[in-house]
Amino acid sequence: MLIRSVALNDYRNYSRRYFEFDPHLNIIIGKNGVGKTNILESILVVSNTKSYRTSDDQNLIRKDCDFARINLVSDEGTFKVVINKKNKSLYINNELIKKTSEFIGRINAVLFKPSDLELFTQSPGERRKLLDIEISKVSKRYIQALLKYNYLLKDKNKLLKELEPDRILLNVINESMEPLIAAIIEEREKFFQTINKYISEKYSQISGKNTEIRIIYEKCCEIEEIKNELERTKEKDDYYHYAVFGPHHDDYRFLMDGYDLNSIASQGQKRMTLIAFKFALIRYIEENINKTPIVLLDDILSELDKENQERLLRIIPENAQVIITNTDIHNLLIDKEYRLIELKEEENV
Numbered sequence: 468m469l470i471r472s473v474a475l476n477d478y479r480n481y482s483r484r485y486f487e488f489d490p491h492l493n494i495i496i497g498k499n500g501v502g503k504t505n506i507l508e509s510i511l512v513v514s515n516t517k518s519y520r521t522s523d524d525q526n527l528i529r530k531d532c533d534f535a536r537i538n539l540v541s542d543e544g545t546f547k548v549v550i551n552k553k554n555k556s557l558y559i560n561n562e563l564i565k566k567t568s569e570f571i572g573r574i575n576a577v578l579f580k581p582s583d584l585e586l587f588t589q590s591p592g593e594r595r596k597l598l599d600i601e602i603s604k605v606s607k608r609y610i611q612a613l614l615k616y617n618y619l620l621k622d623k624n625k626l627l628k629e630l631e632p633d634r635i636l637l638n639v640i641n642e643s644m645e646p647l648i649a650a651i652i653e654e655r656e657k658f659f660q661t662i663n664k665y666i667s668e669k670y671s672q673i674s675g676k677n678t679e680i681r682i683i684y685e686k687c688c689e690i691e692e693i694k695n696e697l698e699r700t701k702e703k704d705d706y707y708h709y710a711v712f713g714p715h716h717d718d719y720r721f722l723m724d725g726y727d728l729n730s731i732a733s734q735g736q737k738r739m740t741l742i743a744f745k746f747a748l749i750r751y752i753e754e755n756i757n758k759t760p761i762v763l764l765d766d767i768l769s770e771l772d773k774e775n776q777e778r779l780l781r782i783i784p785e786n787a788q789v790i791i792t793n794t795d796i797h798n799l800l801i802d803k804e805y806r807l808i809e810l811k812e813e814e815n816v
């Protein structure tokens with residue numbers, strides 16, 4: 468998978484800019500605040516259909532402008548995202564795409580960023596977001612089940628707020644939820660199985676140490692128990708006035724040599740765990756769609772010492788298109804050919 472160009476119109480700090488990319492390695496250099504991350508973010512908006520930096524699409528529109536447009540040309544076709552004051556439109560090869568599930572993941576990019584570390588301290592809801600986005604990008608079954616489930620969950624919670632909830636309707640909702648919950652759990656299990664298959668090996672490759680990293684999926688229940696659990700938690704639902712059981716409470720945590728990683732690992736080890744996790748994610752994507760995702764490294768290399776930097780660059784898949792951002796070219800240890808994109812503030816207006 469590779470991006471040939473990205474054109475930005477009134478997107479973030481860019482009024483009108485066009486960037487061409489090398490099929491292999493690209494390095495974006497510029498001072499802080501010049502718009503390096505904004506470029507990577509725009510690629511992820513195409514990949515995920517939304518930004519990871521803001522939940523409000525309006526923030527993507529350049530100040531005092533009416534709409535923002537991203538036009539990304541790739542070997543998979545031309546992808547366009549137009550965000551205006553009211554909504555967002557998605558196009559593939561100039562054809563309007565109504566369903567998010569038809570657009571998400573068609574461009575698949577994996578971003579490494581310093582704030583990945585927040586995963587350890589975030590709320591379970593934030594951790595689930597990452598899970599949902601990444602699985603949705605490779606599994607139609609997952610995104611469809613998740614969208615339907617969330618829709619039903621909203622209805623269920625609304626009913627439970629009522630003084631005398633309609634029992635028959637609640638039962639109908641529960642029954643419709645059963646296969647959806649099963650699909651969500653199953654796809655999440657597959658995700659963690661694949662991640663666990665690779666994460667320790669990736670950790671060793673980056674750190675040079677033999678350490679076992681494992682992710683524990685804390686699921687709401689076993690698939691065979693869904694029906695029972697929905698039945699068993701009915702009274703609690705009534706008491707709390709919301710659905711207490713379901714995959715909307717799932718979480719996951721990391722183990723390092725069998726111990727809770729968050730409690731024992733140093734900052735450096737946590738950073739390397741997240742990098743290993745992202746490399747395992749690349750394998751997960753490759754196994755599912757038979758294509759290598761685009762690898763985006765945002766300000767990540769300067770955080771690592773020379774040895775780790777070299778190791779990280781070495782384990783990026785040979786055939787991956789890579790885009791790296793950094794403030795300075797001199798502290799990067801790049802021994803391959805690359806396209807340099809130098810950003811200067813005055814060029815953006």
Ligand SMILES: Nc1ncnc2c1ncn2[C@@H]1O[C@H](COP(=O)(O)OP(=O)(O)O)[C@@H](O)[C@H]1O
Nearest residue numbers: 479480499500501502503504505526528529530
């Ligand atoms: N909606 C917007 N309109 C105009 N400028 C914006 C908007 N959103 C962000 N910016 C600007 O983008 C810049 C940050 O860009 P960023 O890509 O994070 O920089 P960096 O090169 O440090 O990665 C800031 O100067 C910020 O003011």
Ligand SMILES: [Mg+2]
Nearest residue numbers: 503504505766
């Ligand atoms: Mg940045």
